[in-house]
Amino acid sequence: MLHNKIVVCRAEKGWTQEELAKRVGVSRQTIATLEKNKYNPSLILAFKIANVFEKPITDVFDYKEE
Template identity: 65%
Template sequence: MVLRSSGAIKNRLTVLRAEKKWSQKEVAEMLGVSRQTIVSLEKNKYNPSLKLAFEIAALFEKEITDVFKYVKEEVE
């Protein structure tokens, strides 16, 4: 039996950023990306590279799985 699935990567970036009281611009500057990248990440419109995902987790002193989750949706 083969299950086809699709899913999406969700993140907690907005919550983590609010906890630190950092602006989108501040986070972008610390990561070396544009503010628009942070906006797109927070809206789940953009999936970061694996490298960027690890850098985000490190910035917030979290494990990558504490920042990003893969939400699987099964398809018939």
């Protein structure tokens, strides 16, 4: 399962879900769904999110077998 640290990274920047969504080019609902780990992003979207946080993708997303 793919887990993410979007909430933590977003809090570090002081951004709302709406602000992050605009920076990434998706809806606020997409960010909310990702934060709840109810949706796995495409590889391109995962890289976009990591890039706006200026972090390596592995600092934002983590894969763990279940």
